[in-house]
Amino acid sequence: MRILLVTGKLARKSVEKAASLSDMDVDVIELPVSVAAFLTPETITEQLKNKISRDYDLIIVPGLVRGETSQIENVLKIPTFKGPIYASDIPIILNNLEIPLSKIYPANHILKKSGVEEYQGIVSQLEKNIIESSKNFKIGREVKPVYLGLDFPPRILAEIVDAPKLSLDKIVSISEYYIDSGASMIDVGAVAGEDNSHKVGEIISLIKEKLSVPVSIDSLLPSEIEAGVEAGADLVLSFDHGNINDLRSITKDVAIVLLPTNVREGYLPKTGQERVESLLSLYKIAERFGFKKIVVDPLLESPINPGMANSLASYIFFRKHYENIPMMFGVGNITEFMDIDSVGVNGLLACLAIELGVSILLTTERSVKTRRCVQELAKTITMAFIAYKKEKPPKDLGLSLLKSKSKIEHIEPVIEKVEVIETGMADESYTSDPEGYFKIWINHEEEKIYVLFKSSRSDSELMFRGLSAEALGKKIISLGLISRMDHALYLGRELSKAETCLFLGKSYAQDMDIFGEE
Numbered sequence: 001m002r003i004l005l006v007t008g009k010l011a012r013k014s015v016e017k018a019a020s021l022s023d024m025d026v027d028v029i030e031l032p033v034s035v036a037a038f039l040t041p042e043t044i045t046e047q048l049k050n051k052i053s054r055d056y057d058l059i060i061v062p063g064l065v066r067g068e069t070s071q072i073e074n075v076l077k078i079p080t081f082k083g084p085i086y087a088s089d090i091p092i093i094l095n096n097l098e099i100p101l102s103k104i105y106p107a108n109h110i111l112k113k114s115g116v117e118e119y120q121g122i123v124s125q126l127e128k129n130i131i132e133s134s135k136n137f138k139i140g141r142e143v144k145p146v147y148l149g150l151d152f153p154p155r156i157l158a159e160i161v162d163a164p165k166l167s168l169d170k171i172v173s174i175s176e177y178y179i180d181s182g183a184s185m186i187d188v189g190a191v192a193g194e195d196n197s198h199k200v201g202e203i204i205s206l207i208k209e210k211l212s213v214p215v216s217i218d219s220l221l222p223s224e225i226e227a228g229v230e231a232g233a234d235l236v237l238s239f240d241h242g243n244i245n246d247l248r249s250i251t252k253d254v255a256i257v258l259l260p261t262n263v264r265e266g267y268l269p270k271t272g273q274e275r276v277e278s279l280l281s282l283y284k285i286a287e288r289f290g291f292k293k294i295v296v297d298p299l300l301e302s303p304i305n306p307g308m309a310n311s312l313a314s315y316i317f318f319r320k321h322y323e324n325i326p327m328m329f330g331v332g333n334i335t336e337f338m339d340i341d342s343v344g345v346n347g348l349l350a351c352l353a354i355e356l357g358v359s360i361l362l363t364t365e366r367s368v369k370t371r372r373c374v375q376e377l378a379k380t381i382t383m384a385f386i387a388y389k390k391e392k393p394p395k396d397l398g399l400s401l402l403k404s405k406s407k408i409e410h411i412e413p414v415i416e417k418v419e420v421i422e423t424g425m426a427d428e429s430y431t432s433d434p435e436g437y438f439k440i441w442i443n444h445e446e447e448k449i450y451v452l453f454k455s456s457r458s459d460s461e462l463m464f465r466g467l468s469a470e471a472l473g474k475k476i477i478s479l480g481l482i483s484r485m486d487h488a489l490y491l492g493r494e495l496s497k498a499e500t501c502l503f504l505g506k507s508y509a510q511d512m513d514i515f516g517e518e
Helices: 014-020 041-048 072-075 087-093 107-128 168-181 197-211 220-231 272-288 308-321 343-355 373-388 469-478 484-505
Strands: 004-006 025-030 058-061 080-082 136-139 148-149 154-160 185-189 215-218 235-239 256-257 295-298 328-330 358-363 436-443 449-454 462-464
Touching: 004 014, 014 087, 025 072, 041 058, 041 072, 058 072, 072 080, 072 087, 072 469, 087 197, 107 148, 107 373, 136 220, 148 358, 154 168, 154 373, 168 185, 168 197, 185 197, 185 235, 197 215, 197 220, 197 256, 215 220, 256 272, 272 295, 272 308, 272 436, 295 328, 308 328, 308 343, 308 436, 328 343, 343 373, 358 373, 436 484, 449 484, 462 469
Parallel strands: 004 025, 004 058, 058 080, 154 185, 154 358, 185 215, 215 235, 235 256, 256 295, 328 358
Antiparallel strands: 136 148, 436 449, 449 462
């Protein structure tokens, strides 16, 4: 296939370099416009009709070209589509041409949308063809079920920690946030050392009524488990050797998670083989009692002490010997016990889960550092499951979980013969603005930036709230609340920092370096 890439003067070298990274047969043509985004379909058509032969199979124009490319195609009789916004994305687009490009939208937008739609299509087809067994089954009573098992991608079970201590409104709010972030099920976490059977039942009933999603009861107390199941719990976390005999009579249409422990007696097997043997004996007991929807949890443990590698060995050992039994990862056991950004940790654990055939990822966002964990897991599962189906690593799929680092370098053109003015360190002296000053903060639950203006000319105050630093800044300027250029520069910088923290899930403190050590 011969492909022609259209660009402007400033971007030509960048486009040529990017195109050289692909194995496709590509030519680059520079049109007499400095910035490629200024090109229009009319300009491209007029410039190309006398400059190229018709032996190209495809023409790709810059992603920021205004309007549709149909006009170009109609005149030149060559299929013409929009490429990516940035030249550095060209290799990804050229290496994924099996995905149809658009005549209207930039290619990188199409590639991302295509990845999500592909994932949804795969899962939908699996759900249609499910044959329920110990390997694959549905979770959900009187709600829209979640299909779970070794043929499906891992499902996110998001825990509300110490749920009985929270107000019902707060519980509903957290549940809605988790589902919107990508969780499939809500886990109602009990309070250790307390029996809150009545509260647990009320919470489970409320979540199912409000959200119509599967809910689990997370407790080892038989009384709380029984109350939860009676209230409609679809999944039980957890059965172990210490409580299973007390729970043999609960309804068998719930799914259960087995632990290799006996918490009553303080027993936790240490080696992978011991855990697998303990789980297998418990599995046989659960089957004998009539349970059919069974998931095992060999227990993922925190790094270094007691050690993640040893616990992962338990999963590997179990999967090697028992290919058709679903497993669960307690992802929160890792993210909560590492002072490391969760995004990469979640990405790696989700990929490991798919490799090992883990069906449930239990996580929470209890601490500040784990904010956005559900969203991070959901995005990685989408990306990694597509990669699994395509039998390739999770890269160059149009989806990514890169937040603080970049996959590609945006190469800026070198502009020659321009005077360069060097600057030193910023002048930290301060001159107050006679109009007033601003207090800025963010609310992660609302996903909003707040700006409070205090006037120096009167006792008046104004509150601003929004998502966009640019929109907030422009509104403040339009109201004449800033009289100094350096104050405008300061406000723009702080609003931009606040917006970045909102996106990353970081804490924001005005005048503090957001990437400094905490």
